Amino acid sequence: MEWLSDKAIERLREAAEIPNLAxxxxxxxxxxxxxxxxxxxxxxxxKLARRVALKVLDLEDAAGQLEERLxxxxxILARLEHPGIVPVHDVGRLADGRVFYTMKxxxxxxxxxxxxQLPALPDRLRIFxxxxxxxxxxxxxxVLHRDLKPENIMVxxxxxxxxMDWGVAKLRPKMERSSQNAESGDQAPANESLNASRVTxxxxxxxxxxxxxxxxxxxxxxxxxxxxxxTPGYMAPEQARGEIDALDERADVYSLGAILxxxxxxxxxxxxxxxxxxxxxxxxxxxxxxHGTERPLPGDVPKALRAIVAKALFHEPGGRYAGAAELAADxxxxxxxxxxxxxxxxxLQKVHRLYLRHRVAVWLIVTYMxxxxxxxxxLGR
Amino acid sequence: MKKVVLAVVLGxxxxxxxxxxxxxxxxxxxxxxxxxxxxxxxxxxAGFLIGIFAxxxxxxxxxxxxxxxxxxxxxxxxxxxPDPKTGEHYYLQIMIPGSLVGLMVGYATAKYGxxxxxxxxx
Numbered sequence: 269m270e271w272l273s274d275k276a277i278e279r280l281r282e283a284a285e286i287p288n289l290a291x292x293x294x295x296x297x298x299x300x301x302x303x304x305x306x307x308x309x310x311x312x313x314x315k316l317a318r319r320v321a322l323k324v325l326d327l328e329d330a331a332g333q334l335e336e337r338l339x340x341x342x343x344i345l346a347r348l349e350h351p352g353i354v355p356v357h358d359v360g361r362l363a364d365g366r367v368f369y370t371m372k373x374x375x376x377x378x379x380x381x382x383x384x385q386l387p388a389l390p391d392r393l394r395i396f397x398x399x400x401x402x403x404x405x406x407x408x409x410x411v412l413h414r415d416l417k418p419e420n421i422m423v424x425x426x427x428x429x430x431x432m433d434w435g436v437a438k439l440r441p442k443m444e445r446s447s448q449n450a451e452s453g454d455q456a457p458a459n460e461s462l463n464a465s466r467v468t469x470x471x472x473x474x475x476x477x478x479x480x481x482x483x484x485x486x487x488x489x490x491x492x493x494x495x496x497x498x499t500p501g502y503m504a505p506e507q508a509r510g511e512i513d514a515l516d517e518r519a520d521v522y523s524l525g526a527i528l529x530x531x532x533x534x535x536x537x538x539x540x541x542x543x544x545x546x547x548x549x550x551x552x553x554x555x556x557x558x559h560g561t562e563r564p565l566p567g568d569v570p571k572a573l574r575a576i577v578a579k580a581l582f583h584e585p586g587g588r589y590a591g592a593a594e595l596a597a598d599x600x601x602x603x604x605x606x607x608x609x610x611x612x613x614x615x616l617q618k619v620h621r622l623y624l625r626h627r628v629a630v631w632l633i634v635t636y637m638x639x640x641x642x643x644x645x646x647l648g649r
Numbered sequence: 650m651k652k653v654v655l656a657v658v659l660g661x662x663x664x665x666x667x668x669x670x671x672x673x674x675x676x677x678x679x680x681x682x683x684x685x686x687x688x689x690x691x692x693x694x695a696g697f698l699i700g701i702f703a704x705x706x707x708x709x710x711x712x713x714x715x716x717x718x719x720x721x722x723x724x725x726x727x728x729x730x731p732d733p734k735t736g737e738h739y740y741l742q743i744m745i746p747g748s749l750v751g752l753m754v755g756y757a758t759a760k761y762g763x764x765x766x767x768x769x770x771x
Binding site for chain 1: 667670673674739741742745746749750752753756757760
Protein backbone atom coordinates (compact mmCIF):
# COMPACT_ATOMS: atom_id res chain seq x y z
CA MET A 269 0.00 0.00 0.00
CA GLU A 270 1.44 3.35 -0.96
CA TRP A 271 0.94 6.30 1.28
CA LEU A 272 0.31 9.72 -0.12
CA SER A 273 3.04 12.26 0.58
CA ASP A 274 2.33 15.35 2.65
CA LYS A 275 2.72 17.41 -0.48
CA ALA A 276 0.14 15.37 -2.32
CA ILE A 277 -2.28 15.63 0.58
CA GLU A 278 -1.76 19.38 0.70
CA ARG A 279 -2.47 19.67 -3.02
CA LEU A 280 -5.61 17.56 -2.67
CA ARG A 281 -6.74 19.75 0.21
CA GLU A 282 -6.17 22.88 -1.80
CA ALA A 283 -8.01 21.42 -4.76
CA ALA A 284 -10.94 20.41 -2.55
CA GLU A 285 -11.39 23.89 -1.12
CA ILE A 286 -11.35 25.68 -4.45
CA PRO A 287 -14.83 27.16 -4.72
CA ASN A 288 -16.96 26.48 -7.75
CA LEU A 289 -17.94 29.92 -9.01
CA ALA A 290 -20.19 28.65 -11.80
CA UNK A 291 -23.36 30.69 -11.97
CA UNK A 292 -21.77 33.78 -10.43
CA UNK A 293 -20.22 36.84 -12.04
CA UNK A 294 -16.80 35.88 -10.79
CA UNK A 295 -13.76 34.06 -12.12
CA UNK A 296 -11.29 32.62 -9.67
CA UNK A 297 -7.75 33.99 -9.93
CA UNK A 298 -6.03 32.66 -6.86
CA UNK A 299 -6.01 32.34 -3.12
CA UNK A 300 -5.24 35.32 -0.91
CA UNK A 301 -5.45 34.08 2.66
CA UNK A 302 -7.11 31.73 5.07
CA UNK A 303 -9.18 33.26 7.84
CA UNK A 304 -10.77 31.81 10.94
CA UNK A 305 -13.82 30.38 9.27
CA UNK A 306 -13.18 30.78 5.60
CA UNK A 307 -10.79 31.36 2.80
CA UNK A 308 -10.36 34.63 0.96
CA UNK A 309 -9.85 34.30 -2.77
CA UNK A 310 -8.87 36.72 -5.48
CA UNK A 311 -11.51 36.81 -8.18
CA UNK A 312 -12.38 38.82 -11.26
CA UNK A 313 -15.80 40.44 -11.49
CA UNK A 314 -16.74 39.79 -15.10
CA LYS A 315 -19.43 42.49 -15.23
CA LEU A 316 -17.39 45.33 -13.79
CA ALA A 317 -14.00 44.05 -14.96
CA ARG A 318 -12.35 44.52 -11.61
CA ARG A 319 -10.60 42.33 -9.12
CA VAL A 320 -12.34 41.57 -5.86
CA ALA A 321 -11.64 39.58 -2.74
CA LEU A 322 -14.13 36.76 -2.32
CA LYS A 323 -14.67 35.21 1.09
CA VAL A 324 -16.30 31.82 1.38
CA LEU A 325 -16.77 29.34 4.20
CA ASP A 326 -14.64 26.28 4.27
CA LEU A 327 -15.75 24.64 7.51
CA GLU A 328 -18.54 22.19 8.25
CA ASP A 329 -21.69 24.13 9.02
CA ALA A 330 -24.57 21.73 9.49
CA ALA A 331 -26.39 24.07 11.86
CA GLY A 332 -26.00 27.07 9.59
CA GLN A 333 -24.28 29.12 12.27
CA LEU A 334 -21.21 29.89 10.21
CA GLU A 335 -23.31 30.93 7.27
CA GLU A 336 -25.23 33.34 9.45
CA ARG A 337 -22.00 34.68 10.87
CA LEU A 338 -20.62 35.27 7.38
CA UNK A 339 -23.79 37.04 6.37
CA UNK A 340 -23.64 39.08 9.55
CA UNK A 341 -20.09 40.10 8.66
CA UNK A 342 -21.22 41.17 5.20
CA UNK A 343 -24.16 43.13 6.62
CA ILE A 344 -21.91 44.92 9.08
CA LEU A 345 -19.48 45.87 6.32
CA ALA A 346 -22.36 47.07 4.18
CA ARG A 347 -23.47 49.32 7.03
CA LEU A 348 -20.02 50.88 7.35
CA GLU A 349 -19.34 53.08 4.35
CA HIS A 350 -16.10 54.79 5.21
CA PRO A 351 -12.85 55.24 3.27
CA GLY A 352 -11.02 53.48 6.09
CA ILE A 353 -13.21 50.38 6.13
CA VAL A 354 -13.04 47.78 3.41
CA PRO A 355 -16.26 48.00 1.42
CA VAL A 356 -18.42 44.98 0.62
CA HIS A 357 -19.61 44.62 -2.96
CA ASP A 358 -21.84 41.59 -3.18
CA VAL A 359 -23.31 38.60 -1.36
CA GLY A 360 -24.28 35.34 -3.01
CA ARG A 361 -24.42 31.58 -2.87
CA LEU A 362 -22.19 29.14 -4.69
CA ALA A 363 -23.41 26.19 -6.65
CA ASP A 364 -22.56 23.94 -3.70
CA GLY A 365 -24.76 26.03 -1.44
CA ARG A 366 -22.03 27.85 0.48
CA VAL A 367 -22.50 31.55 1.08
CA PHE A 368 -19.87 34.00 -0.06
CA TYR A 369 -19.40 37.72 -0.14
CA THR A 370 -17.08 39.91 -2.17
CA MET A 371 -15.27 43.00 -1.03
CA LYS A 372 -12.66 45.40 -2.27
CA UNK A 373 -9.36 43.75 -3.08
CA UNK A 374 -6.74 45.76 -1.24
CA UNK A 375 -3.28 45.74 -2.72
CA UNK A 376 -0.72 46.76 -0.20
CA UNK A 377 0.81 45.47 2.97
CA UNK A 378 -0.44 44.56 6.39
CA UNK A 379 0.46 47.13 8.98
CA UNK A 380 2.73 44.75 10.85
CA UNK A 381 4.84 44.45 7.72
CA UNK A 382 4.40 47.99 6.42
CA UNK A 383 5.63 49.56 9.64
CA UNK A 384 9.21 48.64 8.78
CA GLN A 385 9.01 51.22 5.96
CA LEU A 386 8.03 53.96 8.40
CA PRO A 387 11.01 54.86 10.54
CA ALA A 388 9.59 58.26 11.53
CA LEU A 389 7.29 58.26 14.53
CA PRO A 390 4.99 61.03 13.20
CA ASP A 391 4.28 58.96 10.07
CA ARG A 392 3.29 55.98 12.21
CA LEU A 393 1.10 58.14 14.40
CA ARG A 394 -0.69 59.60 11.38
CA ILE A 395 -1.52 56.11 10.20
CA PHE A 396 -2.78 55.36 13.68
CA UNK A 397 -5.05 58.40 13.51
CA UNK A 398 -6.61 57.09 10.34
CA UNK A 399 -7.25 53.72 12.00
CA UNK A 400 -8.96 55.52 14.88
CA UNK A 401 -11.12 57.50 12.46
CA UNK A 402 -12.41 54.30 10.86
CA UNK A 403 -13.03 52.63 14.21
CA UNK A 404 -14.72 55.74 15.57
CA UNK A 405 -17.03 55.72 12.56
CA UNK A 406 -17.90 52.10 13.23
CA UNK A 407 -18.61 52.85 16.88
CA UNK A 408 -20.91 55.68 15.86
CA UNK A 409 -22.82 53.12 13.79
CA UNK A 410 -23.04 50.80 16.78
CA VAL A 411 -20.41 48.31 15.62
CA LEU A 412 -17.54 46.96 17.74
CA HIS A 413 -14.70 45.35 15.83
CA ARG A 414 -13.39 43.20 18.67
CA ASP A 415 -10.33 41.94 16.81
CA LEU A 416 -8.25 45.00 16.05
CA LYS A 417 -4.58 44.21 15.48
CA PRO A 418 -1.87 45.18 12.99
CA GLU A 419 -2.54 42.06 10.94
CA ASN A 420 -6.08 43.32 10.31
CA ILE A 421 -4.98 46.72 9.04
CA MET A 422 -3.96 47.15 5.43
CA VAL A 423 -1.95 50.04 4.06
CA UNK A 424 -2.48 50.53 0.34
CA UNK A 425 0.03 51.66 -2.26
CA UNK A 426 -1.18 55.26 -2.06
CA UNK A 427 -1.09 55.38 1.70
CA UNK A 428 -4.74 54.52 2.21
CA UNK A 429 -5.44 52.75 5.48
CA UNK A 430 -8.19 50.13 5.70
CA UNK A 431 -9.50 48.19 8.66
CA MET A 432 -10.18 44.61 7.61
CA ASP A 433 -11.62 41.40 8.97
CA TRP A 434 -14.83 42.25 10.74
CA GLY A 435 -15.56 38.57 11.28
CA VAL A 436 -16.08 38.86 15.03
CA ALA A 437 -17.60 42.33 14.93
CA LYS A 438 -20.67 42.90 17.00
CA LEU A 439 -23.65 45.17 16.66
CA ARG A 440 -24.53 46.94 19.87
CA PRO A 441 -27.87 45.72 21.26
CA LYS A 442 -29.91 48.85 20.47
CA MET A 443 -28.61 48.81 16.92
CA GLU A 444 -29.66 45.16 16.61
CA ARG A 445 -33.19 45.91 17.72
CA SER A 446 -33.51 48.64 15.11
CA SER A 447 -32.07 46.46 12.38
CA GLN A 448 -34.62 44.23 10.72
CA ASN A 449 -32.17 41.80 9.26
CA ALA A 450 -29.36 41.52 11.77
CA GLU A 451 -29.57 38.88 14.45
CA SER A 452 -29.47 39.94 18.07
CA GLY A 453 -26.49 38.04 19.36
CA ASP A 454 -23.09 36.90 18.26
CA GLN A 455 -22.34 33.27 17.79
CA ALA A 456 -19.39 31.12 18.57
CA PRO A 457 -19.15 28.57 15.81
CA ALA A 458 -18.98 24.97 16.84
CA ASN A 459 -15.72 23.11 16.43
CA GLU A 460 -13.84 26.28 15.54
CA SER A 461 -10.14 25.61 15.54
CA LEU A 462 -7.72 27.48 17.73
CA ASN A 463 -5.76 29.98 15.68
CA ALA A 464 -4.43 33.50 15.89
CA SER A 465 -7.59 35.15 14.55
CA ARG A 466 -10.43 33.23 16.12
CA VAL A 467 -9.92 32.03 19.64
CA THR A 468 -12.46 30.27 21.79
CA UNK A 469 -12.14 29.26 25.38
CA UNK A 470 -13.89 25.97 25.09
CA UNK A 471 -12.53 22.71 23.79
CA UNK A 472 -15.81 21.94 22.10
CA UNK A 473 -19.00 23.58 21.03
CA UNK A 474 -20.09 26.91 22.44
CA UNK A 475 -21.28 26.44 26.00
CA UNK A 476 -18.99 23.52 26.68
CA UNK A 477 -17.22 25.61 29.29
CA UNK A 478 -20.19 25.02 31.54
CA UNK A 479 -22.26 28.09 30.98
CA UNK A 480 -25.57 27.49 29.22
CA UNK A 481 -26.32 29.02 25.90
CA UNK A 482 -29.04 31.58 25.79
CA UNK A 483 -31.41 32.64 23.07
CA UNK A 484 -31.31 36.00 21.45
CA UNK A 485 -34.31 37.92 20.37
CA UNK A 486 -34.59 35.98 17.14
CA UNK A 487 -34.16 32.63 18.81
CA UNK A 488 -30.55 32.40 17.63
CA UNK A 489 -27.95 30.88 19.86
CA UNK A 490 -25.85 33.63 21.45
CA UNK A 491 -22.32 33.32 22.74
CA UNK A 492 -22.33 32.17 26.27
CA UNK A 493 -20.49 33.99 28.97
CA UNK A 494 -16.94 32.66 29.15
CA UNK A 495 -16.44 32.21 25.42
CA UNK A 496 -13.59 34.34 24.18
CA UNK A 497 -13.34 35.93 20.75
CA UNK A 498 -10.34 37.99 19.77
CA THR A 499 -6.57 37.82 19.61
CA PRO A 500 -4.37 37.35 22.66
CA GLY A 501 -2.13 40.33 23.08
CA TYR A 502 -4.61 42.78 21.63
CA MET A 503 -7.91 42.04 23.32
CA ALA A 504 -9.05 43.88 26.40
CA PRO A 505 -8.96 42.13 29.77
CA GLU A 506 -12.75 42.04 30.01
CA GLN A 507 -12.85 40.45 26.58
CA ALA A 508 -10.26 37.88 27.65
CA ARG A 509 -12.43 37.03 30.63
CA GLY A 510 -15.30 36.29 28.26
CA GLU A 511 -17.49 39.14 29.56
CA ILE A 512 -19.22 39.47 26.22
CA ASP A 513 -22.14 41.55 27.50
CA ALA A 514 -19.84 44.04 29.17
CA LEU A 515 -17.96 44.92 26.01
CA ASP A 516 -18.27 48.39 24.63
CA GLU A 517 -16.18 50.86 22.61
CA ARG A 518 -13.52 50.82 25.27
CA ALA A 519 -12.65 47.24 24.43
CA ASP A 520 -11.70 48.42 20.96
CA VAL A 521 -9.85 51.35 22.54
CA TYR A 522 -7.72 48.83 24.39
CA SER A 523 -6.92 47.07 21.13
CA LEU A 524 -6.07 50.42 19.56
CA GLY A 525 -3.77 51.08 22.49
CA ALA A 526 -2.01 47.80 21.82
CA ILE A 527 -1.64 48.77 18.16
CA LEU A 528 -0.27 52.16 19.20
CA UNK A 529 2.18 50.46 21.49
CA UNK A 530 3.27 48.25 18.63
CA UNK A 531 3.75 51.27 16.35
CA UNK A 532 5.71 53.17 18.95
CA UNK A 533 7.90 50.32 20.12
CA UNK A 534 8.07 48.21 16.97
CA UNK A 535 7.41 45.13 19.06
CA UNK A 536 4.37 42.88 19.12
CA UNK A 537 2.84 41.82 22.39
CA UNK A 538 4.38 38.66 23.77
CA UNK A 539 2.86 35.53 22.40
CA UNK A 540 0.06 34.41 24.67
CA UNK A 541 -2.41 31.57 24.36
CA UNK A 542 -5.96 32.02 25.45
CA UNK A 543 -5.46 29.70 28.39
CA UNK A 544 -2.63 31.73 29.82
CA UNK A 545 -4.57 34.90 29.13
CA UNK A 546 -7.64 33.64 30.94
CA UNK A 547 -5.49 32.49 33.80
CA UNK A 548 -4.06 35.98 34.11
CA UNK A 549 -7.50 37.56 33.77
CA UNK A 550 -8.86 35.47 36.64
CA UNK A 551 -5.77 35.94 38.76
CA UNK A 552 -5.18 39.61 39.11
CA UNK A 553 -6.04 43.17 38.25
CA UNK A 554 -3.42 43.31 35.51
CA UNK A 555 -4.26 40.71 32.92
CA UNK A 556 -2.44 43.07 30.59
CA UNK A 557 0.66 41.37 31.91
CA UNK A 558 -0.21 38.47 29.66
CA HIS A 559 -0.10 40.87 26.75
CA GLY A 560 3.53 41.68 27.33
CA THR A 561 2.72 45.25 28.22
CA GLU A 562 4.93 44.96 31.26
CA ARG A 563 7.83 45.38 28.86
CA PRO A 564 8.75 49.06 28.98
CA LEU A 565 8.60 51.24 25.92
CA PRO A 566 11.93 52.38 24.47
CA GLY A 567 13.58 55.13 26.46
CA ASP A 568 13.31 57.75 23.71
CA VAL A 569 9.50 57.64 23.63
CA PRO A 570 8.20 60.98 24.92
CA LYS A 571 6.41 60.91 28.26
CA ALA A 572 3.21 62.31 26.84
CA LEU A 573 3.02 59.51 24.29
CA ARG A 574 3.76 56.91 26.96
CA ALA A 575 0.88 58.33 28.94
CA ILE A 576 -1.44 58.05 25.95
CA VAL A 577 -0.48 54.41 25.47
CA ALA A 578 -0.90 53.69 29.16
CA LYS A 579 -4.33 55.30 29.30
CA ALA A 580 -5.55 53.36 26.27
CA LEU A 581 -4.21 50.14 27.79
CA PHE A 582 -5.64 50.70 31.24
CA HIS A 583 -6.91 47.41 32.58
CA GLU A 584 -10.25 48.82 33.71
CA PRO A 585 -12.50 50.25 30.98
CA GLY A 586 -13.34 53.23 33.16
CA GLY A 587 -9.74 54.39 33.09
CA ARG A 588 -9.40 54.36 29.30
CA TYR A 589 -10.40 56.82 26.66
CA ALA A 590 -14.16 56.80 26.13
CA GLY A 591 -13.79 56.11 22.43
CA ALA A 592 -11.48 55.98 19.45
CA ALA A 593 -12.13 59.63 18.60
CA GLU A 594 -10.88 60.78 21.99
CA LEU A 595 -7.75 58.67 21.64
CA ALA A 596 -7.11 60.04 18.14
CA ALA A 597 -7.62 63.60 19.38
CA ASP A 598 -4.96 63.13 22.06
CA UNK A 599 -2.54 61.72 19.49
CA UNK A 600 -3.28 64.73 17.27
CA UNK A 601 -2.52 67.09 20.15
CA UNK A 602 0.74 65.26 20.76
CA UNK A 603 1.71 65.64 17.09
CA UNK A 604 0.91 69.37 17.24
CA UNK A 605 3.06 69.87 20.33
CA UNK A 606 0.04 70.67 22.48
CA UNK A 607 -0.69 69.32 25.97
CA UNK A 608 -2.42 65.93 25.95
CA UNK A 609 -5.26 64.86 28.21
CA UNK A 610 -3.44 61.73 29.38
CA UNK A 611 -0.42 63.57 30.74
CA UNK A 612 -0.86 66.35 33.33
CA UNK A 613 2.17 68.59 32.89
CA UNK A 614 4.18 70.22 35.59
CA UNK A 615 5.56 73.78 35.03
CA LEU A 616 8.96 72.52 33.92
CA GLN A 617 7.45 70.05 31.51
CA LYS A 618 5.23 72.76 30.10
CA VAL A 619 8.24 75.02 29.55
CA HIS A 620 10.13 72.16 27.95
CA ARG A 621 7.22 71.38 25.62
CA LEU A 622 6.85 75.04 24.66
CA TYR A 623 10.58 75.23 24.01
CA LEU A 624 10.41 72.17 21.75
CA ARG A 625 7.47 73.64 19.87
CA HIS A 626 9.07 77.05 19.40
CA ARG A 627 12.68 76.01 19.34
CA VAL A 628 13.70 78.00 16.28
CA ALA A 629 12.07 81.19 17.48
CA VAL A 630 13.74 80.85 20.86
CA TRP A 631 17.16 80.40 19.30
CA LEU A 632 16.62 83.37 16.98
CA ILE A 633 15.88 85.56 19.97
CA VAL A 634 18.90 84.23 21.82
CA THR A 635 21.07 84.84 18.76
CA TYR A 636 19.81 88.40 18.49
CA MET A 637 20.55 89.07 22.18
CA UNK A 638 24.06 87.64 21.88
CA UNK A 639 24.83 89.58 18.70
CA UNK A 640 23.42 92.77 20.21
CA UNK A 641 25.51 92.28 23.30
CA UNK A 642 28.66 91.67 21.27
CA UNK A 643 28.04 94.81 19.20
CA UNK A 644 27.54 96.88 22.33
CA UNK A 645 30.71 95.53 23.87
CA UNK A 646 33.04 95.64 20.90
CA LEU A 647 31.59 98.38 18.71
CA GLY A 648 30.23 100.59 21.41
CA ARG A 649 26.64 100.94 20.14
CA MET B 650 -4.49 89.62 5.89
CA LYS B 651 -3.57 87.90 9.11
CA LYS B 652 0.00 87.55 7.94
CA VAL B 653 0.33 91.25 7.16
CA VAL B 654 -1.10 92.28 10.51
CA LEU B 655 1.13 89.83 12.33
CA ALA B 656 4.24 90.97 10.48
CA VAL B 657 3.49 94.66 11.06
CA VAL B 658 2.83 94.18 14.77
CA LEU B 659 5.93 92.06 15.19
CA GLY B 660 7.96 94.58 13.26
CA UNK B 661 6.75 97.39 15.49
CA UNK B 662 7.48 95.51 18.70
CA UNK B 663 10.85 94.13 17.70
CA UNK B 664 11.86 97.37 16.02
CA UNK B 665 11.07 99.34 19.15
CA UNK B 666 12.98 96.87 21.27
CA UNK B 667 15.92 97.05 18.91
CA UNK B 668 15.89 100.83 19.16
CA UNK B 669 15.68 100.73 22.94
CA UNK B 670 18.93 98.77 23.13
CA UNK B 671 20.64 102.01 22.12
CA UNK B 672 20.15 103.08 25.73
CA UNK B 673 23.22 100.98 26.58
CA UNK B 674 25.32 103.41 24.54
CA UNK B 675 25.65 106.59 26.60
CA UNK B 676 26.84 108.60 23.63
CA UNK B 677 23.50 108.29 21.84
CA UNK B 678 21.22 108.07 24.85
CA UNK B 679 19.90 111.59 24.31
CA UNK B 680 18.72 110.57 20.85
CA UNK B 681 16.91 107.52 22.14
CA UNK B 682 13.45 108.74 21.16
CA UNK B 683 14.51 109.36 17.58
CA UNK B 684 16.34 106.05 17.41
CA UNK B 685 13.31 104.11 18.67
CA UNK B 686 11.02 105.95 16.24
CA UNK B 687 13.15 105.26 13.18
CA UNK B 688 13.82 101.72 14.23
CA UNK B 689 10.12 101.01 14.73
CA UNK B 690 9.16 102.72 11.49
CA UNK B 691 11.64 100.81 9.38
CA UNK B 692 10.55 97.54 10.99
CA UNK B 693 6.86 98.32 10.44
CA UNK B 694 7.45 99.01 6.76
CA ALA B 695 9.65 95.93 6.48
CA GLY B 696 6.99 93.91 8.27
CA PHE B 697 4.33 95.14 5.87
CA LEU B 698 6.39 94.02 2.89
CA ILE B 699 7.16 90.69 4.53
CA GLY B 700 3.47 90.12 5.23
CA ILE B 701 2.54 90.84 1.62
CA PHE B 702 5.29 88.51 0.41
CA ALA B 703 4.07 85.77 2.76
CA UNK B 704 0.59 85.90 1.24
CA UNK B 705 1.95 84.87 -2.15
CA UNK B 706 4.83 82.64 -1.11
CA UNK B 707 4.15 79.67 1.15
CA UNK B 708 7.64 78.35 1.75
CA UNK B 709 8.86 79.21 5.19
CA UNK B 710 12.51 79.40 4.15
CA UNK B 711 11.77 81.84 1.36
CA UNK B 712 9.75 84.12 3.64
CA UNK B 713 12.48 84.03 6.29
CA UNK B 714 15.21 84.88 3.79
CA UNK B 715 13.06 87.66 2.35
CA UNK B 716 12.58 89.04 5.84
CA UNK B 717 16.33 89.01 6.39
CA UNK B 718 16.95 90.79 3.08
CA UNK B 719 14.27 93.44 3.67
CA UNK B 720 15.48 94.03 7.22
CA UNK B 721 19.03 94.41 5.95
CA UNK B 722 17.97 96.83 3.23
CA UNK B 723 15.94 99.11 5.49
CA UNK B 724 18.62 98.98 8.17
CA UNK B 725 21.08 100.12 5.53
CA UNK B 726 18.85 103.04 4.60
CA UNK B 727 18.74 104.10 8.26
CA UNK B 728 22.45 103.53 8.76
CA UNK B 729 23.16 105.63 5.67
CA UNK B 730 21.93 108.66 7.62
CA PRO B 731 24.93 110.11 9.50
CA ASP B 732 24.94 110.78 13.22
CA PRO B 733 23.84 114.44 13.51
CA LYS B 734 26.46 115.14 16.17
CA THR B 735 29.50 113.35 14.89
CA GLY B 736 28.62 112.73 11.24
CA GLU B 737 29.58 109.10 11.64
CA HIS B 738 27.81 106.16 10.10
CA TYR B 739 27.04 103.11 12.20
CA TYR B 740 26.54 100.52 9.52
CA LEU B 741 27.43 97.37 11.43
CA GLN B 742 25.74 98.45 14.62
CA ILE B 743 22.45 99.09 12.81
CA MET B 744 22.47 96.64 9.91
CA ILE B 745 23.36 93.46 11.79
CA PRO B 746 20.60 93.74 14.41
CA GLY B 747 18.23 95.17 11.81
CA SER B 748 18.71 92.19 9.53
CA LEU B 749 18.20 89.83 12.47
CA VAL B 750 14.95 91.59 13.32
CA GLY B 751 13.84 91.19 9.71
CA LEU B 752 14.77 87.53 9.84
CA MET B 753 12.76 87.00 13.03
CA VAL B 754 9.73 88.80 11.61
CA GLY B 755 9.94 86.70 8.45
CA TYR B 756 10.21 83.42 10.32
CA ALA B 757 7.44 84.26 12.78
CA THR B 758 5.13 85.42 10.00
CA ALA B 759 5.72 82.20 8.07
CA LYS B 760 5.24 79.93 11.05
CA TYR B 761 2.52 81.61 13.08
CA GLY B 762 0.72 83.35 10.25
CA UNK B 763 -0.46 80.01 8.79
CA UNK B 764 -4.04 78.90 9.39
CA UNK B 765 -4.10 76.24 12.12
CA UNK B 766 -4.78 72.72 10.80
CA UNK B 767 -7.96 71.10 12.08
CA UNK B 768 -7.65 68.01 14.25
CA UNK B 769 -8.35 65.07 11.97
CA UNK B 770 -10.16 62.83 14.47
CA UNK B 771 -13.97 63.01 14.22
